[in-house]
Amino acid sequence: MSTVKGLRERLRNGENVVCAEGYMWELERRGFVCSGDFTPEVVLDYPERVRALHEEFVLAGTDVVEAFTYYAHEAKLESIGRESDFADLNLNSLRMAREIADRYGKLMAGNICNSTSFDPGDPENVARTKNMFKIQIEWAVQGKADYIIAETFNELAEAKLALQAIQEYGSGLPAVVTMAPYSKDVTLDNVHLPEALRQLEVAGADVVGLNCARGPETMMPLLQEARKLCKGPLAALPACFRTNQKEMCYYQLTDPKDGKPLFPANLCCVQSSREDIRKFAEQARQLGVAYIGLCCGATPSLLREVVQAYGRSPELSRFSPNTSRNYYMKSNLSARELRIRNLLFGDISGQV
Known part of the structure; x- marks a missing residue:
C-alpha cells in the first residue's frame, strides 16, 4: 500500500478526486493501439509510451494513476492471439502504474472492465467471468493497488458480479463501479441507469457513476437523475x-460534413472542445460530483480543464492558453501587423 491519503479518507473528508481514464483512445490516436481491436498490448510492446502518458496525466492534475489493464483480460487477448501474455501484460501494467504513482505521490488504481462476452443466463459463463475478474483483482492486490476501478458495464448483472468479486478477492480495497450509458437510459438488462447505480451503492460500492459511451452533453442529464x-x-x-440528443453515444456519431458513421477511426472531427469539457466539469462540481475525470477521447489538455474547473492549478496550468502574447492576437498591434492579422483571421478586433 502507498502512504498517500486513501480514497475513502479523501471522500469522507469531502475532498474531490480526479481520475484520468481514456488511455486506450489516446494511445490509439498516437498510433500505438489498433482501432477496432482496442487491446492494450502496447504495455508490452512500447511500455515507454504508456509510462509517458501516465506522467502527462499526472502533470495535468490527475489524483490517480490507473493501471492500463482495460481489455487486458483473456477474452480480448484471445481475439488477437496474445492470451499467453495475459499475466505479463497485467503485472507489468500494474508495476508501471505503481512506479509512477509513487514517484508523484498519487493513488494507484487497479482496473477490471466489461468482459465483452457476459451471458447472465449461462451459469458456466457467469463463473468464468467472475474467475476472470478474480485473477485481475488478485494481481491488482499483489501490485499494491490503492483501490479497484470496475468500469464500462452496460449490464447491471455484470457490474454487480464485478463488485462482488472485488469484495471477495480485493482484500478490502475500495471499489469504484461505473456503468456506460449508451443510446437508452437503461442497462442491457433493462434497469433504469440511475436505479442501477443506486443498487450498486446499496451493494457496497464506495463510488458509483457513469463512464464512457456518452459525451458531456448527453451524460449530464443522467447524472442529475x-x-x-x-x-x-x-x-x-x-x-x-x-454527442447530442439525436446521437446519444459516440458510437452513433456521424460526420457533420457528409453524414457517414465516424466510429471507430474517424471521431476526431467531433471531439469535445476545451470549453465543452470545462462547462461539463463546472456543472458536475455544482451537482456535487466528487469523483470526476474523463474517458475515451481524453487528452492531458482536456483533463487540465477539468482540474482547473475544480479549483486547482496543476503543473501544466502554466501552459494554459494565453493569447495576450500571441503575435497576431495581442492588443497593441502595429498597422502592418493588423493588416496581416485581418488577412489571416478576418476582422477579429472585437474578440481580442
Whole structure:
C-alpha cells in the first residue's frame, strides 16, 4: 500500500478526486493501439509510451494513476492471439502504474472492465467471468493497488458480479463501479441507469457513476437523475466527443460534413472542445460530483480543464492558453501587423 491519503479518507473528508481514464483512445490516436481491436498490448510492446502518458496525466492534475489493464483480460487477448501474455501484460501494467504513482505521490488504481462476452443466463459463463475478474483483482492486490476501478458495464448483472468479486478477492480495497450509458437510459438488462447505480451503492460500492459511451452533453442529464437517488459519492467520466440528443453515444456519431458513421477511426472531427469539457466539469462540481475525470477521447489538455474547473492549478496550468502574447492576437498591434492579422483571421478586433 502507498502512504498517500486513501480514497475513502479523501471522500469522507469531502475532498474531490480526479481520475484520468481514456488511455486506450489516446494511445490509439498516437498510433500505438489498433482501432477496432482496442487491446492494450502496447504495455508490452512500447511500455515507454504508456509510462509517458501516465506522467502527462499526472502533470495535468490527475489524483490517480490507473493501471492500463482495460481489455487486458483473456477474452480480448484471445481475439488477437496474445492470451499467453495475459499475466505479463497485467503485472507489468500494474508495476508501471505503481512506479509512477509513487514517484508523484498519487493513488494507484487497479482496473477490471466489461468482459465483452457476459451471458447472465449461462451459469458456466457467469463463473468464468467472475474467475476472470478474480485473477485481475488478485494481481491488482499483489501490485499494491490503492483501490479497484470496475468500469464500462452496460449490464447491471455484470457490474454487480464485478463488485462482488472485488469484495471477495480485493482484500478490502475500495471499489469504484461505473456503468456506460449508451443510446437508452437503461442497462442491457433493462434497469433504469440511475436505479442501477443506486443498487450498486446499496451493494457496497464506495463510488458509483457513469463512464464512457456518452459525451458531456448527453451524460449530464443522467447524472442529475442519479444524484437524486444515490446518497454517496458520484462518479462522472464522460467520453470526450460531441454527442447530442439525436446521437446519444459516440458510437452513433456521424460526420457533420457528409453524414457517414465516424466510429471507430474517424471521431476526431467531433471531439469535445476545451470549453465543452470545462462547462461539463463546472456543472458536475455544482451537482456535487466528487469523483470526476474523463474517458475515451481524453487528452492531458482536456483533463487540465477539468482540474482547473475544480479549483486547482496543476503543473501544466502554466501552459494554459494565453493569447495576450500571441503575435497576431495581442492588443497593441502595429498597422502592418493588423493588416496581416485581418488577412489571416478576418476582422477579429472585437474578440481580442
